Amino acid sequence: MTETVDMSEDSERAVEIRNALTDKLRADGMITSEVVERAFRTVPRHLFVPAGTSLEVAYNADDSVATKTDEHGVIISSVSAPFIQARMIEQARLGPGMSVLEIGSGGYNAALLAEVVGPTGRVVSVDIDPEVTERARALLESTGYGDAVTVVLGDAEQGVPEAGPFDAIIVTVGAWDIPPAWLRQLGDSGTLVAPLLMNGISRSIAFRREADHLVSTSAEVCGFVAMQGEGEHAERVFLLPDAHGRAVKLRFDDGAPDDPSLLDGVLATERTEVWSGVTIKSGVSFADLHLWFAGFLPGFCKLAVDEGTDLADERGSWFPFGVVRGDSFAYLAVRRALEGAGVEFGARAYGMHGIQAATAMVEQIQAWDRQARGGPAPTFAFWPSGSDHTHLPPGTAVFPKTHGLATTSWPALG
Known part of the structure; x- marks a missing residue:
């Protein structure tokens, strides 16, 4: 028998299930740092999902929870699965006092980020959908994070020019491309974490700058709702x-x-x-x-x-x-x-x-x-338009994009 969510308080049972989720994420290697572990034990995920959602569903490590669908029933906004939220925050290498831009709002992930960067850090969350941003603001306010997160309504293709630069940018929607605005807003030593689509297959990739392009530091299998607005790419x-x-x-x-x-x-x-x-x-x-x-x-x-x-x-x-x-x-x-x-x-x-x-x-x-099977994991790169990608290593797959090239290199083929 499942328990319905009590939206009025962080109940003892919710704390128990949240701690069990965090224990699992730590055991599975999705959480690797104390600051991210503390965030997951603190933020009440069940208060960010739709009313009536069971605690078991709210705190399931592997499942997202839909918060909005279109007229055809297709999910266009959700609270992402805890495992990938934890992994992406770890990929971003965030810590106290850092600044982070979240692309794609929902509230819960932004609250986690606020816990990780602490009171001396800065969290900005942007989304193109006014219903999503209004909901995120209301939930952040009701859970005590209203002053810790700035929620912005806008098309993330253009970034948030008045708010950068950032130590990290975390994209929580499926991105087909990496627009120039994100690179302009990323600090020189910052990390961009994005679920990048490559011929229909996505990976959450952590990128850092190397000369005129981006190189991966880690990657995780993932799936996200598709980007809307200028960055949308229709199949x-x-x-x-x-x-x-x-x-x-x-x-x-x-x-x-x-x-x-x-x-x-x-x-x-x-x-x-x-x-x-x-x-x-x-x-x-x-x-x-x-x-x-x-x-x-x-x-x-x-x-x-x-x-x-x-x-x-x-x-x-x-x-x-x-x-x-x-x-x-x-x-x-x-x-x-x-x-x-x-x-x-x-x-x-x-x-x-x-x-x-x-x-x-x-x-x-x-x-x-x-x-390739059983060998070193593939690595990824993004080459913005105008960068020099003429000397790609052997065994590299190339995915042309509007604003450059994404590549996947298989070390065993080099």
Whole structure:
């Protein structure tokens, strides 16, 4: 049985669950410093989520809590999952007396930041949505942080010119690019932490300046609601209808096919499959494989499916990553292996040239397994327009952006 949130006070039970959450984040390595641990034990997260949310949901380490949706039910504002909030604050290397700009408001994360930088520090939080900023101000005021955080209504693409520079900038929405205003507002030795999208795959990356560009100091797998305003980047989505009027959706961040009509009727073709011989034990992360696809698999896309499609009925045997080759597409699939203690990676495909599409995906699975799996973690960089990126190391994937280039380098390929 769950307990509903008491919005009037920080109850003894809420303190108990909050401490249990903090213990877990510390044990999992998401919290590594005493100042961040103290912040998580202090700020009442349950008072920043919608009324009626259970304490168990409010303090679940791995789940965000939606605070606003659009007319289609898509989440456009949320209180992020505690694990990624803790990790991003640690990535920013914040401490007492420092200044920080938060891009994307909600209230709770700003309160955590205020605890970390203390009374001699400075926290500014900016958001484009007036409902979000009004809610954040009210919640910060009611929880005692109204004077510790300055909430600004504005498009973060332009930064907050009157408030910089900052020792750290933490972006709490999915960022497709890094606009010049953020770099202007970042102190020379400051840290920018942003959930950067690279061909549809995101990482929370901590960047610091090195000569004319930014280099990563750490990265974490993450997912965030998308940026709004000038920094918004719309996906291209192609619908592949089946015989019953339901659809498979192919979602392209970049590199969408020039002639999507070639895929008309593709779901009516016979499905084919190719297997890689690459296995993995159950419960082991393979998130770097997704990132490898994003950088080295031309035609890479993400998949979503309607209920009632064949793919929906097969959930659990595939993952939402695919590739398009002309009139055919393939998607990442798994089948039982290692005597039931793991799976083998492969690709299933539709289309007249499905075997070629599946083979292209399988070849990249094998390349990742052979050249990068288990090796040093990839590193990231951002090269603003005008910087010199002519001498990138071998094994670097390049993601063109409006304001420069993002790159991912795999040390094992150097």
